[in-house]
Amino acid sequence: MRYPILKSSLLACTIIATSAAAWAGQAPGAAASPEIPISHQDRVYAAEQFSNTVSVTDPVDNKLLGVIRLGDPQPGNFSPLYKGQVLVHGMGYSPDHKTLAIVSIGSNSVSFIDTATNTVKHVTYVGRSPHEAFFTPDGKEVWITVRGENYISVIDAASFAEKTRIEVPAGPGMQIFSPDGKYGYICSSFNPETVVVSVADHAIVARVKQESPFCPNIAATPDGEQVWFTLKDVGKTQVFNAKPPFNPIKTIDTGPITNHVNFARTPKGTFAYVTIGGTNEIKVFRTDDFSLIATIPVGSLPHGIWPSGDGTRVYVGLENADALAAIDTATNKVIANIPIGQAPQAIAYVPNAAPNPDDRQNLQPLGVAGQVAHLSLGAKTEPKNGQPPTSVSLFDQGLIQVLQASVTGLQPKQRYVLALADHADGTGALQPLAAFMTNPAGSAIVNAVGPIRQIVQNSATAERRYLVIAPGEPAKFGEAVQVQTP
The missing domain is CATH 2.60.40.200 (Superoxide dismutase, copper/zinc binding domain)
Structure with a gap:
């Protein structure tokens, strides 16, 4: 009975978006995409580094539903016979919202999780210390930044096998794609250079200078005009043109331990939300004139951040608070704190991830992960x-x-x-x-x-x-x- 309601809601939302509102579409999608109102079928996922779990939260009532356990805590994972994952860290999801790609740094793996059943359907092992993963907008490939080496591992999304590698400056930190799927933007954690890659032929077409070597995170605006990336070591955020000639636009002093950046499109405009770990704050900037419009106090060491499907909220992982903070984008106030697993890193808000919102299969309680x-x-x-x-x-x-x-x-x-x-x-x-x-x-x-x-x-x-x-x-x-x- 839920599917007709959902389809009707999506159809109505599409009509509104195309006929009246010019602010539809949330990252990483395109601005022309329909808004997806928050529902019990949505899920907020967090990759938790020290409990080796992925927490699953219902955003309607901001309630933790359980965790997907990918590995054991220490010292069990020290064993030479250990088969689980270690240092669960990065996260991306497929355009159809049916698959999560979870990167574990310590075990060099990408675990592909079915969002309907919360089960791991495949594990692909890649090179040394991968960091982040994301699907191309057409859903055909998954690009993995192999930060311990000098390449992007390109995975076939159907077979989960590596099909090729794209050589980039050593230490690729993260990649994200232009909403139209034409370009991949890859920043570096070891070299002061971001590269732009043509998705069609996997060739580097441009290079952008980073003001420091340590970029952990990168994001593209839904209108396809800007790319923002963070520089954790110097506390800055850089912005460059998402289209040729890919020229630098702005560098912003954001604060110590600048972690992640993402965007929310609202009736008031498009805003960049930047997590500042050293000051336990989120800073909110306009994307038109780059003015700071809000500073939001949150818990200890905010890290990953992602918007809801309608841009009314952003969710933030609090790395040193074992919590997920929900922020109302209309007021830029924290409206909920949800206890989750240990040291959340990447966050993903996935609309319509759960066909049956009442299904809790394969989810486990926090257990030691909550201690x-x-x-x-x-x-x-x-x-x-x-x-x-x-x-x-x-x-x-x-x-x-x-x-x-x-x-x-x-x-x-x-x-x-x-x-x-x-x-x-x-x-x-x-x-x-x-x-x-x-x-x-x-x-x-x-x-x-x-x-x-x-x-x-x-x-x-x-x-x-x-x-x-x-x-x-x-x-x-x-x-x-x-x-x-x-």
């Missing part, structure tokens, strides 16, 4: 407006945790250590957990593994230790400059 502890580190002196510059999550993996710190507020391009201190003020002996170097924006994402929660939250005061950040290297470091806040 996490959150801490903050603040400057030892002169704290900035009461805002902790560093958020820390301890993702449970059984007896141990994966620690992830979103570090900001430090000196750029300097070496530091994340360590355990004897005392809350950072004094006493320091035991290094991880060494890192900040990027040009004075930020970094730092990871460590161990029974850390049991140490920093120990009820026995004499045995408790405290997380701190100190300048230097593990063999020689100075006094703590950031300390664990109460």
Whole structure:
């Protein structure tokens, strides 16, 4: 009984879009595509890196329906006989909204998931450390950025077999396509160069200079006029012409740990939503004059972002909060926070993904994927407006945790250590957990593994230790400059 209603809604929406509204169509589709009103058949998916899950959310009531478990947490996935996926990270979906392509960085795989049944129908293994995947607009190919190497793996969408490779600058970060399917835009995570590739013949037709080497994310406006990409290391977002001569248009200072960008078309215009991990905010820009029209506070370390099929909402994965935030684009306010799996990365809103919206087959409860502890580190002196510059999550993996710190507020391009201190003020002996170097924006994402929660939250005061950040290297470091806040 739902299909006639859906078809009628789509037909009515198409008539409205073509006869009255000039703002129809959401990314990654074309502006001329019909709006698809939010319904129980829609799904919001998040790829969760440390629980190795894909969460599935109903956007009508913003309720987590369950997770698709692609792999096990640590230390089970260390086994040489382990067959599951590791570091579930990237995500794309087919134009017919029936298939998800999920990239797992640690196991070099692309898992193809049937959205109707939540089952994996095929796994394709590619080269070292793939990052993102997306279908061409005609649905015939899936392009995978093999970030650990220097090529795009082009997968046949029917057979799931690799058909060819497109050589690009080493470290391709992500690709997205022009809405008309003519061009693929591929930014780099290791080289300061984005390339434009002809989809028809897989040939590079243009090169665009990046202002830094580290681009994790790229998106094209539904009108086919602009391409935006983020530069995580320097906290900038660049815009260039989506058509020849592919000239640069604008560079915007967006903020430390600039992660992803996407677009929402609304009655008021087309807006770019950029996730700023270092400030726990979403910045919203007009695409006509690039003016900043809103700054939206959200939870810790916003990462992936995607619009609903009608542009009335955008959904944001909060990497260090294990949550999905729903934002109303009319007010640019957070209207819901949904608990999901550990460290969400890519997000995809897929309209009409579930033919039977009441079907929960093959979805599992969060379980250990929902267990996490959150801490903050603040400057030892002169704290900035009461805002902790560093958020820390301890993702449970059984007896141990994966620690992830979103570090900001430090000196750029300097070496530091994340360590355990004897005392809350950072004094006493320091035991290094991880060494890192900040990027040009004075930020970094730092990871460590161990029974850390049991140490920093120990009820026995004499045995408790405290997380701190100190300048230097593990063999020689100075006094703590950031300390664990109460």
